[in-house]
Amino acid sequence: MKKTLITTVAVAVLATAVAAGGPSDEARAATGQPRGNAARPGVVLSASPTSLVANELPCLPTTLAVTLTNIGPEPVFADATMAAEAPIVLTDTVFSTYLPATDPDQPVSRDVGVRVPRGTAPGTYDITLASGRQRVVVPLTVEGVPEPGPETNLAYGQQATASSTHGNFRVCGAVDGDSDYRNWSTRTGWNDATRGTFPDWLAVTWPEPVELGRIETVTYGTPTRPAALQGVKDFDVQVRSGGEWLTVGTYRDNTLDRIVTTFDPITTDSIRVVVHASNSGDYSRILEIEAFAPR
Template structure:
């Protein structure tokens, strides 16, 4: 269900200090409309599962101005930013200015509902943020889901967490999901996932790019090693060569693991390493 945007209209007076030189500065009364989407948010204490809010300010007055939108988290909420400052032009039609903020909580955060204060010009709205219980991760569950990812590099169009977000659909590539390295035609590349606790694993599922527009035989990952970190040392437990499929299962003897690595050796177009999703399972 698409949630409506929560809107606060805050009226205030701006002193344009520093914009027109020294001395007495004129002030201009203007309105700022602030919207927060979604209206309420749910998060879980996994490193790669942040909640995302979109903040928008719109100058509805007759004079351009700067505005500072401040964010005040409560409880365990952690934010990627606590202030959003922007120059807001006075144009017709009104021109909104937006910025995202990621909301995270620690793994041990107490489930419940907390408030995130959003304030501009001394006008405030509280956004409810619900901390959900951690999903169970036992035998048969994907141990990599939402866990901390580390990569040798990441292309600017992608996020580091894109290959552990639970989305295996290649049609969402480059818009909603997936990881792509950031060094064109330079191999090897690495994509690691640190497990929340040492676990015995014996299977890795790798989904590489394979869509109607970008088939795996042309754009997918071709050669890679599956490596496991145990007692601080990486060891290769499976190898894939000459792959042209979008989904590859690698099985190996049960091994105690602290982290999983895909050592990317080549892509079918010899340019980038592309992983849509990486899943790790125990015996």
């Protein structure tokens, strides 16, 4: 099976500086730590990567790793704040942690999600990290969404929702462009959270209507445990038109890992796969759902 894997974050050299200031004296006293800024002579704040690139597609958020490292001789508390230039949204704005004194130094990190709201103008937006007097600025370059070509997967990166999602998975994993079964263990794809209970559904929604003529559903299967053993078995493929769900494909006793549904052109703002049974009898597993304009 051909793999299309797109990553949005690369490893980069850390931006570092030494921080001053810190948690309250009361917080230190509660755990027997020294009071005052003298307790934090060597806390280093860093960010990785040192710059980010993203666009407004809601299921393609990027991530910034914020790290605090104690390079001093005593354990300390440390805090970092994170702020983004509007309209960029961060999943966290404060990072507080206890930092042990170890040799070698032991960094403590927090992954912070970075989301670009729809309608954000292309350009550069600053994400500012602070700890005491230290500042680390990470520039975020927002790019426009490329115009789709004739064979562009229109579901890629769009808003995905589901009836439920297993805690080890992300619903956005079903629209991340990766349909390779070998990456299932990295939590690409979607797995529902209601073991043995059906139906389940997975949907993709666009902010504006699109014209479609083909939907491809990729269920999970491997050479040793094919889709006939653990893929979706009975399911319907539907599109929403005029506020109503229209079924464009009905499948029963499926054993294939990629199911192609073609239909006359339909203008829609949402599609979904409704699973009534799986070959394993426990979960609904979909690696990817793809949507294409009419040929």
